[in-house]
Amino acid sequence: MPIGSSAGESYPWGPSFVKYLADGKTVSFEDIKNDILYAVDRDSTVEDYMGWVKDDYNFDLKSIDRLTVGGRELSKWKDGNTVYFGNEDVNAAQYRFKVEYDPSDKEGGEHFIWTMNEAVKNNEPVQLTYTVKLVNPKNNPGESYGRYDEDGSEEYDGLYTNQKAVLHPVGSDQEKGKTEVFSKPTVSYTIPGGELPTIPEGGTSKSKTAEQLDENFKSQVALSLPSAEEQLVSDVVLVLDKSTSTGLKEQALEMLQNLKKEVQEKGAKVKVGVVLFNKEAHTDGFMDLETQYEAIEAAICQEIKSGTNLHAGILAGKSMLDQDTGVADERKTLVVVSDGITYMFNENPTAVAWGFMADSPKHFAGPDNWKSKYGNNQAPTDWNAWLTGIGARLSEQKDTHDYPYGTEPDASLITPVEKAGNYVNSIDKALYLSYEAYAQAASEGYHCYAMPITPPGTASNYEWGMNFMRYLANGKQVSFDSIENDILYAVDKGSVVKDYMGYVKEDYNFDFDHLDQLTVGGKALSMYQEGNTWYFGDGEPGPQNYRFKVVYDAGNKAETEMFTWYINEPVSNFAPVQLTYTVKLINPKTADGTYGKYDRDGSQHYEGLYTNQEAVLYPVDSRGNEYRPEEFPKPTVSYVVEHGSQEPGSDPTPTPNPGNNGGGSHGGHGGGSSSGSKKSSTTTASGPAAQPTEPVTPVVPEPQPVVPAEGLPKTGDTDRMDVPMALLAIGMMAAAYVLMTGRKKTEE
Known part of the structure; x- marks a missing residue:
């Protein structure tokens, strides 16, 4: 702060040097007082862009939660895209702060602008809290993503909840256009290894x-x-084990005959897919029940042999339903008929090079692998616990010891015989992946049915196979009569x-x-x-x-x-x-x-x-x-x-x-x-009387983006992983806040 003096007149270089130190600005004690009192002044703004990296991760704004001044929460009022904060009578004309949300570009451009309508005091920090949601989490069991850094001080690389948050300050010593960048906190999450997916019930079309x-x-x-919004078209896919008996096939055909009669009377349509599986799945695609019944019958009655790849059969059936996007999920039915005695997996038959001791070291894949590992052919007493354990081991073992079924595995792939109990074998993995594929089909909203069949001859000794199919059926007795009723009737x-x-x-x-x-x-x-x-x-x-x-x-x-x-x-x-x-x-x-x-x-x-x-x-x-x-x-x-x-x-x-x-x-x-x-x-x-009101003519407004409500997802997807940012918890739930401290100017 230069001062005037008689000496300064004689030695002008002195005051000039002090002005240089002041960067040419005129400084007063009033200015200094304001800068000590206030962080930023009225009309300062913050631009905050939601976290996004192309083909990697995407955070969406879920809700604007609250704003506090000196720890005291302000009242909130929302109008369309804008949330206003202030005293009890806050509105669009009378507010202290406002947040304007712009969701127009969900791939990198989703952001909000926070505007200050008053000076922010240094001794009364202003904190805006909001929630973001990771909308595309990875799904690899056992994998971890990101590193957690609550305040961004560690400067880790992603997962950033926000791409950037930029303060555009107004104050006595801020130049026009000068900006300040907030720190970038990061979050992390882990997909638990071996966590067992559930098999939901099929939904009702409505x-x-x-x-x-x-x-x-x-x-x-x-x-x-x-639903009146859907066409009267239904898909039925039959996934049939090569061991399916003639009698059971006849029951399936009787069901289809009854459905054919119904759709003819109602003017509806049913498409039928038939998947026959041995070591691979075989299908000719969908056929119209009314016009192609003979072809459907021929597909069901054909005979195949060699191997049982239940996983491939379920994958093929689910894929048919997935690809028919013209039919509503609630109108899709998957019927899996099998004895459950499976020991290979994947679309192309694959096995585990599992080493075990019989009369000598062996590594072949077959139904006897169960007894070789567990000592008998009995089923687990708790399939949930058994499958969860297999899933946990698979998250560690992954595909390290897999090889194409029917070929000789490289010796380096074979698991140690002396540690056979520590590894997942071909039956273990085939059952787990079959369960997982079936559960995924059910999670799509398809109506899924598992129908156990008694295997012929000595194969009936493998108790674990039929028991697994009963487990998929959730213990329910399933028949083609009951399936027919479920296809015919919504409720x-x-x-x-x-x-x-x-x-x-x-x-x-x-x-x-x-x-x-x-x-x-x-x-x-x-x-x-x-x-x-x-x-x-x-x-x-x-x-x-x-x-x-x-x-x-x-x-x-x-x-x-x-x-x-x-x-x-x-x-x-x-x-x-x-x-x-x-x-x-x-x-x-x-x-x-x-x-x-x-x-x-x-x-x-x-x-x-x-x-x-x-x-x-x-x-x-x-x-x-x-x-x-x-x-x-x-x-x-x-x-x-x-x-x-x-x-x-x-x-x-x-x-x-x-x-x-x-x-x-x-x-x-x-x-x-x-x-x-x-x-x-x-x-x-x-109906019951309603109180009259003065008419005000409603007009259809142009579509406008809506600020997400607190506690409600912006899209219906309630099943995605929420990220409550107020707590910044490790995992996929994370909270974000913007804390206004720093330097500010005079209050108007």
């Missing part, structure tokens, strides 16, 4: 759609079983759907307005209303004579308002049942703005306006078995409020703005219970 809001804020909603009598109307406290509320109709195979059933119960059927349905029933429960007209749909007959996969009803948004906003984002079938996984909080199917199959509940998709609607020429706030009712009528408008005055008289018709039935 769909839910909502038409866009009409001028009365009504939307027509449709629940469909199976059976006794299944229930519970549907809750859309509601978010202090935000929006959808009321049930009326039931429209119920159709089976496109044909509307007769409908009779008695109080808050609707019966659907033929002729004159009623409490003693109905095919379907809907019971409405008003609850508190908020989060507990719902109806229950009772299914009183099997629902054919080839004649979809669709329940259509209308909901009404009873509290539309009056302030100008765009509310919601339209997603007719819920496939985009947007955040509300959800016409329904949730709709859950509780399925029952043809054998009376109850399965895990399944959620329907959650469609969303939207509207725009635009005022006319009036001054803002001069008229509480905005001037109507003609918009896109999404086709959901229906009659129905609301009005409680009926008198109980028969209504054997297919016309609209009145």
